Amino acid sequence: MTNGKPAVRVKKLDRATLLTIIVIALVYVLAFVLEQVMPSTSMLFTVLKKGATYALVAVSMNLLNGFTGLFSLGQAGFMLIGAYTYAIFTIPVAQRLSVYQYYDGGLIQFSLPVLVAVALAGVFAALFAFLIGLPVLRLKSDYLAIATLGFAEIIRAIFQWDKIGLLTNGSNLLRLFPTFNDFNIRNAQGEVVLHLSTLVPFLITGVCVAFIVLLINSSFGRAFKAIRDDETAAEAMGINLARHKMLAFCTSSFFAGVGGAMLAMYANSVQAKSFTTAMTYEILLMVVIGGIGSITGSVMSSFLFVACSEWWLRFLDQEQVWNGWKVPLLRNGFRLVVFSVIIMAVVLFFRKGIMGTQELPDLFRKRRKLNGKEGGRS
Amino acid sequence: MFSTVLPYLLSGISVGGQYALIAIGYTMVYGILRLINFAHGDVFMVAGILMVYITSSGVPLYVAIPLVLVTTAAVGFAIERVAYKPLRTAPRMSIMISAIGVSYTLQNLVLYITGGLNQFYPSIPFISETVTIGGASTRMVTIVTPILTLILVVLLVLLINHTKIGMAMRAVSKDFETSRLMGVKINSVISVTFVIGSFLAAVGSVLYFTNYTTVIQTSGNMPGLKAFVAAVFGGIGSVPGAVVGAFIIGICENLLKGLDTILIKAKITTGMLGFTTFSDAFTFALLIIILIVKPTGLFGEKQTEKV
Amino acid sequence: MSENVLHLENVTMQFGGVVAVNDVSMDVNEGEIVALIGPNGAGKTTVFNVITGVYAPTNGRVSLRGRVIAEDHPRGKMRKMYAAGHLGEYPRSVNNTPDRITRLNMARTFQNIRLFKSMTVFDNVLVAKHMHLKANFFSTALHLNAREERRMREETMELLRIVGLENECDEIATSLPYGQQRRLEIARALSTNPSMLLLDEPAAGMNPQETEDLSAFIREIKDRFGLTVLLIEHDMNLVMDISDRIYVLNFGALIAEGTPAEIQSNPDVITAYLGVAEE
Numbered sequence: 001m002t003n004g005k006p007a008v009r010v011k012k013l014d015r016a017t018l019l020t021i022i023v024i025a026l027v028y029v030l031a032f033v034l035e036q037v038m039p040s041t042s043m044l045f046t047v048l049k050k051g052a053t054y055a056l057v058a059v060s061m062n063l064l065n066g067f068t069g070l071f072s073l074g075q076a077g078f079m080l081i082g083a084y085t086y087a088i089f090t091i092p093v094a095q096r097l098s099v100y101q102y103y104d105g106g107l108i109q110f111s112l113p114v115l116v117a118v119a120l121a122g123v124f125a126a127l128f129a130f131l132i133g134l135p136v137l138r139l140k141s142d143y144l145a146i147a148t149l150g151f152a153e154i155i156r157a158i159f160q161w162d163k164i165g166l167l168t169n170g171s172n173l174l175r176l177f178p179t180f181n182d183f184n185i186r187n188a189q190g191e192v193v194l195h196l197s198t199l200v201p202f203l204i205t206g207v208c209v210a211f212i213v214l215l216i217n218s219s220f221g222r223a224f225k226a227i228r229d230d231e232t233a234a235e236a237m238g239i240n241l242a243r244h245k246m247l248a249f250c251t252s253s254f255f256a257g258v259g260g261a262m263l264a265m266y267a268n269s270v271q272a273k274s275f276t277t278a279m280t281y282e283i284l285l286m287v288v289i290g291g292i293g294s295i296t297g298s299v300m301s302s303f304l305f306v307a308c309s310e311w312w313l314r315f316l317d318q319e320q321v322w323n324g325w326k327v328p329l330l331r332n333g334f335r336l337v338v339f340s341v342i343i344m345a346v347v348l349f350f351r352k353g354i355m356g357t358q359e360l361p362d363l364f365r366k367r368r369k370l371n372g373k374e375g376g377r378s
Numbered sequence: 379m380f381s382t383v384l385p386y387l388l389s390g391i392s393v394g395g396q397y398a399l400i401a402i403g404y405t406m407v408y409g410i411l412r413l414i415n416f417a418h419g420d421v422f423m424v425a426g427i428l429m430v431y432i433t434s435s436g437v438p439l440y441v442a443i444p445l446v447l448v449t450t451a452a453v454g455f456a457i458e459r460v461a462y463k464p465l466r467t468a469p470r471m472s473i474m475i476s477a478i479g480v481s482y483t484l485q486n487l488v489l490y491i492t493g494g495l496n497q498f499y500p501s502i503p504f505i506s507e508t509v510t511i512g513g514a515s516t517r518m519v520t521i522v523t524p525i526l527t528l529i530l531v532v533l534l535v536l537l538i539n540h541t542k543i544g545m546a547m548r549a550v551s552k553d554f555e556t557s558r559l560m561g562v563k564i565n566s567v568i569s570v571t572f573v574i575g576s577f578l579a580a581v582g583s584v585l586y587f588t589n590y591t592t593v594i595q596t597s598g599n600m601p602g603l604k605a606f607v608a609a610v611f612g613g614i615g616s617v618p619g620a621v622v623g624a625f626i627i628g629i630c631e632n633l634l635k636g637l638d639t640i641l642i643k644a645k646i647t648t649g650m651l652g653f654t655t656f657s658d659a660f661t662f663a664l665l666i667i668i669l670i671v672k673p674t675g676l677f678g679e680k681q682t683e684k685v
Numbered sequence: 686m687s688e689n690v691l692h693l694e695n696v697t698m699q700f701g702g703v704v705a706v707n708d709v710s711m712d713v714n715e716g717e718i719v720a721l722i723g724p725n726g727a728g729k730t731t732v733f734n735v736i737t738g739v740y741a742p743t744n745g746r747v748s749l750r751g752r753v754i755a756e757d758h759p760r761g762k763m764r765k766m767y768a769a770g771h772l773g774e775y776p777r778s779v780n781n782t783p784d785r786i787t788r789l790n791m792a793r794t795f796q797n798i799r800l801f802k803s804m805t806v807f808d809n810v811l812v813a814k815h816m817h818l819k820a821n822f823f824s825t826a827l828h829l830n831a832r833e834e835r836r837m838r839e840e841t842m843e844l845l846r847i848v849g850l851e852n853e854c855d856e857i858a859t860s861l862p863y864g865q866q867r868r869l870e871i872a873r874a875l876s877t878n879p880s881m882l883l884l885d886e887p888a889a890g891m892n893p894q895e896t897e898d899l900s901a902f903i904r905e906i907k908d909r910f911g912l913t914v915l916l917i918e919h920d921m922n923l924v925m926d927i928s929d930r931i932y933v934l935n936f937g938a939l940i941a942e943g944t945p946a947e948i949q950s951n952p953d954v955i956t957a958y959l960g961v962a963e964e
Contacts, residue, residue: 071471135670141470142414146606147669150662153603157659162652215826219834222804222812229801236737236795238787238816238877247822277599278485281478288475293803333490340483347479348464351472357803 016364023360024206031202035195043311045198049180050310051303052201053262058286058298059209060255065284066293067216068248069228071145073280074132077152078253080275081128082121082260084159087174087270088167089117095176100169107166114178118204118261125257126250128155133249137242149277159272168272175269201262208255213295215251224248289346290353296363297355313338382643385514386636387629392516392589394628395523399582400605401612401620402534403454403575409551409615410571413473417457417480419602421576425450425583426499426593427488433500443502447580454576455569463565488595496594499587506588519588524625526585530578531621538617543570551615600658604631607665613678622676627664631657687715689751690881690913691736691791696745698731698937705731707937708745713881718907718914720924722948723934724957729917730796732934733885736915737793738783749789749881754781788816792879794870796886796917800858806869807854811841813876841876847909848872848902864895868902875910882906884916888923896920900927925949933957 031048038044057075064070089112091099100106112120136147162170180201185194215221223244226234235241264270286305290297316335320327346353400422407415428449432442461480465473505519538544546567549557558564586601587593605620608627612619633640635657641647668675691713698706706728713719721729734740736747741758748754758780787793792813801809814837820830828834845851848868853861858869867887874882887903888896900923907914918924924931925945933941933948935957941948948954 065471071474135666139669139673142412142474143610143669143673145474146414146610147666149603150607150665153662154659157655161655211826214828218825218828219812219815219818219837220822220825222808223815225804225808226801226812226815229803230799232739232783233795233799233801234812235783236787236793236799237813237873238784239812240782240784240816277603278482278596281482284475284478285482292471331490332493333486336486337483337490340479340486344461344476344479344483347472347476348461351468 014361016361019364020360028199028202028206032199035198040192040195040197047303047307047311048198049201049266051306052198052205053259053266054283054286054306055299055302056205056208056262057256057259057283058290058302059212059295060252060259061283062287062290062292062295062298063212063216063224063255064248064252065287066298067221067228068224068245069231070137070245070248071141072148072249072252073145073277073284074129074148074152074253075256075283076275076277076279077148077155078125078129078256079260079263079279080152080155080159080272081125082257083264083270083275084168084174084260084272085121085124085257086117086261086264087177089120090114090177091174092176099174099176100166102172103165103169106169114182118258121261122254122257125260126254129250129253130246133246137245137249149280152275152277152280156272156275171271171273173269173271174264177264179265179268201265204258204262208258209295209299212251212255216295220244220247285343288353289343291355291357292353293357294353294355294359296358296360297353301354309335309339381513382640383633383636384512385516386632386640388511388514388516388520389589390629390632391625392520392523392628393586393632394625395527396582396586396589397601397605397608397628398527398621398624399530399578399585400601401608401624402531402578402617403572404606405609405612405614405617405620406547406571406575408609410547410554410568411462411473412470413462413477414606415575416474416477416602417461417484418575418579419598419600419605420481420484421450421454421457421598422579422583422586422602423593423595423598424453424484424488425576425580426587426597427492427497429584429587430497430499430593431491439500439502442500443584446584447577450580450583451573451577454572454579458569458572463568485595485598492595494595496592499591499593501591502584502588505585517589519585523585526581527621530581531617534574534578534617537574543567547571604658604661607661610665611668611675613675616675616677619675619677627661630664631660634660687717689713690715690717690749691915692748692751693732693736694746694748696732696735696742696747698728698735698740699743704937706735706742706934709934709937709939711932711939711942713913713915715913716907716911717929718903718916718927720928720931721915721917721934722919722921722924722931727934728937729934730885731937733793733883733917736786737791737883738781738786741780749786749791752789754786754789756780784816787877787879790877790879791881791883792874792877793883794867794874794885794887796889798863798866798870800866800869800873802857802859804858805854806850806856806858806861807841807845809858809869810844810873810876811837813873814841816877844872844876847906848875863890867891867899871902871906875906880911881913881915884914884918886917886919888918888920891920893922896923899923903927 035045057079061072061075064072088108092111093109096109097105132148132151136144136151139147158164159168160171161168165172168174180197183196183200184192185196187193216224223234223239226237226239227241227244231241282305286301287298289305290299290301313335316330316338317332318330320330400418403418403421404415407413407418425446429442429446432445433439437445457480461476462473465476505517505522507518508515509518509521510516511521538547546557546562547570549560549562550564550567554564587597604627605624608623609620610623611627612621612623635654637653638647638650641651642649689712693709693711696706696709697704709732721732723729731740735742735755738755742755744757746753746756801812804812818825818833820833824830842851842854845854848871850865850869850872853865858866861869871882871884871887884903888899891899903914903916904927906912928945931941931943931945931948932939933951933954940953940957941951943951
């Protein structure tokens with residue numbers, strides 16, 4: 001840090017922060033340009049869209065697990081609520097009859113604008129989080145983990161219950177709502193004139209992550225970290241534990257809900273069945289690989305994780321023949337085994353993950369370490 | 379009325395016994411390491427897969443079953459040595475994440491080996507046979523499970539209360555650091571705990587999969603979580619507690635599965651209300667209620683944090 | 686007669702069958718430095734924990750400037766026992782959480798230092814200002830309260846200068862030497878703007894020179910911030926040096942009260958500390 005006269009210690013925009021903002025802006029420009037010039041079927045865009053979605057969810061989980069020290073495993077449940085809220089409120093009225101075919105078109109007969117529905121997705125997730133948090137946040141570490149996990153399972157069961165099918169379509173798919181591809185601007189002939197299907201998720205994630213970063217660096221963020229470091233001391237310093245834990249929990253769930261809405265847009269359909277505990281585990285592993293307590297780490301590892309699982313390591317799932325030599329072991333599922341081994345290695349030997357608790361500006365501050373690392377931050 | 383309820387009650391008792399055998403592994407590990415071993419349900423699943431592969435390679439059942447029990451115990455031992463032992467001094471969250479990582483790894487490994495297809499569990503003579511009790515036809519395993527469970531639990535309690543290693547276990551679960559200072563070989567105590575837990579889970583898996591007939595990589599998730607809830611319900615750290623909790627959960631869950639049918643037969647309702655959807659969610663609702671009302675469970679001991 | 690600040694009335698704290706604090710009554714008046722001493726395990730820290738709301742007293746009452754902050758709160762078996770003596774239901778109880786008590790301008794330090802270990806020295810002190818934050822969650826998160834944030838940072842820096850830690854402000858708190866960690870804990874407590882300060886063994890682990898500095902330091906902050914101080918301490922040089930009055934606790938009960946000179950010559954105190962030779 002600068003060691004000048006620290007009379008007034010209000011953080012100014014220092015060089016490193018400025019550099020960070022420039023790098024992030026460049027990533028956005030790059031994403032935008034690539035989308036215009038490359039074929040939209042490229043795997044790259046799948047990775048970028050899904051990566052942006054998971055980045056938001058991972059960061060929201062990190063806010064809770066890494067910065068507030070609340071080990072919650074309810075992420076999939078809040079994503080489910082977000083995804084359903086989004087889907088239910090955006091399916092065009094004309095399509096409702098075909099989606100809710102067993103429920104006479106369902107209960108809701110209007111549609112909201114996409115971004116309103118996305119925000120609403122977050123609000124509903126936060127609302128549920130509030131209700132769940134009232135009893136659950138009093139619990140300590142692993143009990144909290146298992147209780148939130150339990151709630152996620154209960155939510156999943158409730159959404160599949162056919163008695164509320166008028167709203168949720170029971171255990172059937174929700175589909176035909178606006179997806180990422182609908183952000184592309186088309187001309188009268190239906191040809192795409194401006195590709196925005198990658199940029200928009202990037203923007204949503206960007207705005208949300210920016211909010212979380214600002215929050216963490218605010219007085220509330222410091223209070224969260226104090227709770228993480230020592231609950232008893234934090235309470236003795238006048239920090240109301242119940243209130244601040246609830247704030248962190250609801251904020252995290254809000255963004256998990258938004259992430260759920262984005263996942264719905266990415267996947268083109270929503271089904272409660274798919275929001276399993278395994279999904280939460282995967283997000284947790286992204287957070288761990290990135291570094292618990294690093295936003296940059298969570299974002300980078302989300303993109304890496306998605307890129308590996310959807311793209312770069314795909315070849316492991318197919319039989320490969322090199323010069324007539326059939327590579328052993330390669331067949332369906334091998335990718336996940338390799339993945340698991342990498343994850344266990346990180347968990348056991350590189351406990352700090354990619355970034356530890358460092359952020360992107362910290363990298364610029366230590367110039368030595370700056371050697372063209374992939375700027376996958378959105 | 380009774381004849382309507384009986385089949386559900388019977389399968390509840392049976393499933394309860396199977397959960398109990400898994401729950402003991404959770405409760406013992408938690409008692410000693412204060413760790414929710416998220417991978418325990420997967421060890422249970424691995425036992426099922428081992429059985430499928432060992433029998434399909436032509437090994438007769440009377441060799442295969444003991445072989446499965448021993449191999450599963452070895453798997454439990456190996457997991458502890460590889461994934462938990464290096465993190466002995468790490469924060470609790472790291473060990474929990476490691477457990478989740480092991481769970482993920484085991485599932486992916488099995489997915490790879492089986493190709494993600496349902497594997498048919500071999501039918502074991504005698505316990506697969508059908509019997510009729512009080513007008514309800516069921517499999518022999520339904521009757522064998524609770525009896526076998528009780529025998530094993532009694533043996534385990536005797537082991538804990540009357541042997542040297544049992545005494546060491548009790549000491550370690552009371553006070554980890556002090557027992558270490560007193561010369562208890564912590565690592566071997568922990569290993570024994572994992573071996574016993576995995577062994578019982580393997581026994582549970584033989585009984586469970588005889589009932590459900592197929593195994594897939596995710597088969598361990600739900601029974602694992604429910605057994606965990608049972609352990610919490612009974613008071614985590616307490617073996618008898620886990621067993622009682624498991625039976626209660628098994629019975630409640632199966633009664634809930636049959637609640638629609640029971641209510642219709644009793645002419646209380648006329649249509650299906652779809653309670654079956656909630657048979658899994660019920661367990662978690664129960665868990666949350668216990669955690670809030672009595673976090674120490676039925677037989678748990680109270681702990682206070684020192685400031 | 687100066688105004689009463691802290692008043693304990695028949696405070697009893699039971700854990701199951703163990704009586705950690707037994708019927709303790711004490712007073713701390715405005716501007717005093719009062720010490721609470723006693724052999725190990727006498728229940729001193731438990732008294733602190735009752736005062737600061739970590740434990741709710743089984744029986745008795747704690748008031749701060751005439752306001753009751755904790756009162757009768759038996760639990761479990763104790764509750765049944767006490768209820769039997771009170772015709773069934775136990776009377777009303779007041780139970781404040783520690784953060785609410787800190788808001789009433791009473792701050793504390795801990796016997797086993799409890800700093801926020803991953804945070805810098807500066808942030809450790811700054812975070813204690815959080816409870817005075819006026820801006821709401823959203824304007825804080827969006828950094829719209831820049832003026833308030835600036836003021837908080839200035840006050841923090843000022844405080845660090847007073848305690849002599851301004852050059853260490855960017856260090857991670859737990860990397861400081863032990864004596865400075867103790868000082869930082871006091872600074873953090875001061876950052877909540879207390880009028881009453883509770884110090885739990887501030888000199889523990891310090892060498893004689895550090896202890897001497899500490900007693901000057903306690904006097905200095907007391908005068909500068911107009912504090913009333915209650916401290917637990919084993920170091921008798923420190924206690925005798927700075928205390929106006931002393932309470933002595935043994936096996937959970939008060940055995941003596943008085944000025945340092947009175948306590949030094951009190952036979953009960955000497956017995957409690959040295960024991961009686963078996964005859």
